[in-house]
Amino acid sequence: MTADPKRLEDATALASLDPGGMIGLVAGLGSQLRSGFELGRSVEEPPSGEGVRSIAVCGMGGSGIAGDILRSLFSARLPFPIVVTKGYELPEFCGRDTVVIVSSYSGDTEETLSAFEEGVRRGCRVVSVSAGGELGSRSASQAVPHVAVPKDIPVPRAALGYLAAAPIGLLDIMGLVPPAADDVARASESLDSLAPSLGADVPAEENVAKALAVWLLGRTPLIWGSEGLAEAPALRWKTQMNENAKVPAFHALLPELDHNDVEGWSPSTGTPYGVVVLRHAAEHPRIAARVDATFDVIAEAGLEGREVSAPGPDPMDILFSLIMLGDFTSTYLGLARGIDPTPVPVLMGLKERLRR
Numbered sequence: 001m002t003a004d005p006k007r008l009e010d011a012t013a014l015a016s017l018d019p020g021g022m023i024g025l026v027a028g029l030g031s032q033l034r035s036g037f038e039l040g041r042s043v044e045e046p047p048s049g050e051g052v053r054s055i056a057v058c059g060m061g062g063s064g065i066a067g068d069i070l071r072s073l074f075s076a077r078l079p080f081p082i083v084v085t086k087g088y089e090l091p092e093f094c095g096r097d098t099v100v101i102v103s104s105y106s107g108d109t110e111e112t113l114s115a116f117e118e119g120v121r122r123g124c125r126v127v128s129v130s131a132g133g134e135l136g137s138r139s140a141s142q143a144v145p146h147v148a149v150p151k152d153i154p155v156p157r158a159a160l161g162y163l164a165a166a167p168i169g170l171l172d173i174m175g176l177v178p179p180a181a182d183d184v185a186r187a188s189e190s191l192d193s194l195a196p197s198l199g200a201d202v203p204a205e206e207n208v209a210k211a212l213a214v215w216l217l218g219r220t221p222l223i224w225g226s227e228g229l230a231e232a233p234a235l236r237w238k239t240q241m242n243e244n245a246k247v248p249a250f251h252a253l254l255p256e257l258d259h260n261d262v263e264g265w266s267p268s269t270g271t272p273y274g275v276v277v278l279r280h281a282a283e284h285p286r287i288a289a290r291v292d293a294t295f296d297v298i299a300e301a302g303l304e305g306r307e308v309s310a311p312g313p314d315p316m317d318i319l320f321s322l323i324m325l326g327d328f329t330s331t332y333l334g335l336a337r338g339i340d341p342t343p344v345p346v347l348m349g350l351k352e353r354l355r356r
Helices: 005-009 011-017 022-027 029-041 061-077 110-122 133-141 156-173 181-197 208-216 231-244 285-300 315-336 345-355
Strands: 054-058 082-085 098-103 125-130 146-148 220-226 250-254 273-279 304-309
Touching: 005 011, 005 208, 005 315, 011 315, 022 156, 022 315, 029 146, 029 156, 029 181, 029 315, 054 061, 054 110, 061 082, 061 098, 061 156, 061 231, 061 315, 098 110, 098 156, 110 125, 110 133, 125 133, 125 156, 133 146, 146 156, 156 181, 156 231, 181 315, 208 273, 208 304, 208 315, 220 231, 231 250, 231 273, 231 315, 250 285, 273 285, 285 304
Parallel strands: 054 082, 054 098, 098 125, 125 146, 220 250, 220 273, 273 304
Antiparallel strands: none
């Protein structure tokens, strides 16, 4: 099916291309955030937060991004590191003074199950998050505290609000992060207010996400964030472009990209890239100067760029608003390309090959 931006203004076409309801799922991020936070705070007998010297978050794909979000939100405000493990093994330093949060929406992700067993074996303070599956069963049999999130989400990436907020709620009751209830409430309200402006019934000339999706048609997305609050959103934008829009996409971070990426952009590459820069009020003052200068460089190479700014002054508000903007944009890009954004047949085919 050929790409056609007019589909985004055709309610019948959108409904037929989105039987999984991805538009509605990404619009519900605020509600998920509220519920996920309370689920995390309600976990029975959480580990003690006393003497904790590190936090490790283990997960893959749409479940693993929860760790990147925790790190973006809290790493600069804690006296110990938050590490994100996306593989089979824990870092060597993980031990009895490490909180290990193991996240797998399905509960059956092989890498995450391996990390879970290693965490238990080493005596780490393990907590799991899933909608059931093998992870839920193993947690019950080994007396590991477990946060059970709703099972009715068709794909893990659409359960981000639950998967990200449950660990925040858990760490909140353990006293390991600054009190987060008010921040979650404000961020949820902001998302509830933002979602209608990005909805399917809002035309592209008034809808930031639709307009950006139309601009990205025929371009390979390059997503720029900046170290800190925009770090996890930049990764989320990239992976959502992959999974919702079914296109290659890449992400990089300022200021680091000014020390390598810029040298790779030249008119000779011949690839039509579209640069999207994620901006916010809390970014380092030098980032603004770098964006302007780097835009000059890419313009000389024949590339175009767009900026997306997050509303709100609060860190949690900024981070999740950027994520919602990316979720809507990637969904609309897939729909404009005539693609159902929900299923991931290539990923499922790869998993099936690995099972043989």
